[in-house]
Amino acid sequence: MAEAFAPAKINLTLHVTGQRPDGYHLLDSLVVFAGIGDRIAVAPADDLTLTVTGPMAAGVPTDGSNLVLRAARAMGVTGAAITLEKHLPAAAGIGGGSSDAAATLRALAGMTGREVPPDRGLSLGADVPVCLAARSCRMRGVGEGLEPVPDLPPLAAVLVNPGCAVSTPAVFRALAARDNPPMPDPLPSFDSPRTLAGWLADQRNDLEAPALAAAPPVAEALAALRAQSPLLARMSGSGATCFSLHESSASAEACARAVSAAHPDWWVRATTFARTP
Structure with missing residues (x-):
């Protein structure tokens, strides 16, 4: 076994x-x-x-x-x-x-x-x-x-899924442009969660806009996370799960409690995005 x-x-x-x-x-x-x-x-x-x-x-x-x-x-x-x-x-x-x-x-x-x-x-x-x-x-x-990224700081985070279905093929079909700029090369180093979140704010999830148009609950999930003043809130992949980044595990856990209380039917979890082993 x-x-x-x-x-x-x-x-x-x-x-x-x-x-x-x-x-x-x-x-x-x-x-x-x-x-x-x-x-x-x-x-x-x-x-x-x-x-x-x-x-x-x-x-x-x-x-x-x-x-x-x-x-x-x-x-x-x-x-x-x-x-x-x-x-x-x-x-x-x-x-x-x-x-x-x-x-x-x-x-x-x-x-x-x-x-x-x-x-x-x-x-x-x-x-x-x-x-x-x-x-x-x-x-x-x-x-x-695949290129390993060895120097990311450990991150406290919250994951929220509002329970709606998002079709990945439909999201890709709705993309306004398919030849968008890549991330910088090489990637910079980050000495703290705040530094990383600040850099991420200038990057993108190009699937977020078409997913928001197709599934309004994703926008509600992002709004609920942003109301808790995280370092950053964004959708992951093609949705519908969104994440927020926080300075500490205590902040992430408080955010998760607040979102869960306001939306008891959503899937909400406080977690960590671990440092690369």
């Missing part, structure tokens, strides 16, 4: 810098990972099966459409009992499915001794390689270009 943690992936920035002839978008994104996430457990078995448990298990498919089973097949594994303990909302812009797939690759590699696929899971989705790395990275191209 083997286990692996599948942390939430957060896009601190997400610049859409182009589009390939095959339709895939080119990205330049600063990615970090939270201290909360899902968990994968694998055990030897005659058949390949998936069981989903946990507080966010409702509606998660257990058939071949789930990236967890697709990851197992990508490794050539045909016999394993896989349990996914689901704590993150699905289709939320925080890489839940991709991180689950990456954790499955790690767990199965540990159990079977097999190597992960040569493409590091890119064929499963653009976010799988960075989730396999599970460390702060600059992600470029269609997800294949």
Whole structure:
């Protein structure tokens, strides 16, 4: 038996810098990972099966459409009992499915001794390689270009998902421009959360505007976070999850309590975006 943690992936920035002839978008994104996430457990078995448990298990498919089973097949594994303990909302812009797939690759590699696929899971989705790395990275191209970012300060944060569905393909289709400027190269160094937040404020998530137009609750989530005076509040990925950055864990926890009290039906979590190991 083997286990692996599948942390939430957060896009601190997400610049859409182009589009390939095959339709895939080119990205330049600063990615970090939270201290909360899902968990994968694998055990030897005659058949390949998936069981989903946990507080966010409702509606998660257990058939071949789930990236967890697709990851197992990508490794050539045909016999394993896989349990996914689901704590993150699905289709939320925080890489839940991709991180689950990456954790499955790690767990199965540990159990079977097999190597992960040569493409590091890119064929499963653009976010799988960075989730396999599970460390702060600059992600470029269609997800294949990963550069570790070793000097980010530890960050106290709040994640908020208002519970609305946001279609990633629809958000990309609604982009006003697909050839936006990338982040500076090289990235600067940051000596504190405030310094990093100040720099991030001059960067972008190019998917935020079309997501706000498609899903007004995302704007409500951002407004709720900004009302608590964080260092920064922004949407992650293609939404609907938004995050805020704070000077301290106490500030993040106070923000989470306030947002939860005002919106008890939202998914709200105080967490940390850990320093790169």
